[in-house]
Amino acid sequence: MSMRIGFIGLGQMGFPMFLNLLGKRLDTNTEMVGYDKSSDHMAGLRRDWPDAAPYLAQDEAALADLDVIITMLPNGAAVRESLLGSADNPALVxxxxxxxTVIDMSSSSPMDTRALADILAERNVQLLDAPVSGSVPKAREGTLAIMVGGATDIVERMRPIFMAMGSKLIPTGAVGSAHGMKALNNYVYAAGLLAMSEALLLGKALDLDLSVLIDVMNASSGRNVATETKAKQHMLHGGDFKAGFGLRLMAKDLGIAASLREHAGFNPPQLDLCLSLWQQACEQLPPEADNTEIYRYMAARLGAYL
Structure with missing residues (x-):
């Protein structure tokens, strides 16, 4: 497979994904170019990653004539602007x-993704939505789980690209389906992390051994990703609260999940409550707070002791 591939969005998740794709180039004729709209960030990457520097675009003009463009941006609005342009920037598409082929690996609204797919199709460009599951360490390891929505033949053609960045590829159906499933998955994770945090605070009030409490959960029906990979690793006993996924990103994904209620025609009450709590935590905690900080936020909110 020989092609010219561009990657837009070289942040905490995007840059290690780009490095993995760069390191596993599919063919000696495959060209790679990475770009981030922050010139300061790009300068820092060139300084700190000299081996990758030749593959980092000097400006957006280097993104012309791409066969594949991958976006890993904060939200769907940023993806749309990067592709369709604005008053100040011509349309990249x-x-x-x-x-x-455009591969949007950001966490975007499935309804917006479907609308964008229609616009791109009019320009003879195909869209796949391919959000990822996994934090920064998995992005570095190349072990992300990748959901992908779109035409089966295009998904299969792009499979080698996906497998350079992840270890599991899950086709989800039509365009937009992967973004929908990612939002709902993150809602279930956020609810589990929140429930575990409250249980730990209750356990602390009862003078229970919290490590043993987590062991009980992990051996019982309370087990979830938060109990298995967050509690002892990042939250208990002087934990670093650095699990690799921002609290504000979690709130954003919850907002996407909540927006689906308009399409569904009903309002799930637990989702509404979960979103409200995470949004309030965003207002109280610093911008760089990790998602595991919801534990400390709930402790302060409830007047509990850690």
């Missing part, structure tokens, strides 16, 4: 190669 009009500078792509014929029959190009």
């Amino acid at each position: 009009d500078r792509l190669a014929s029959n190009a």
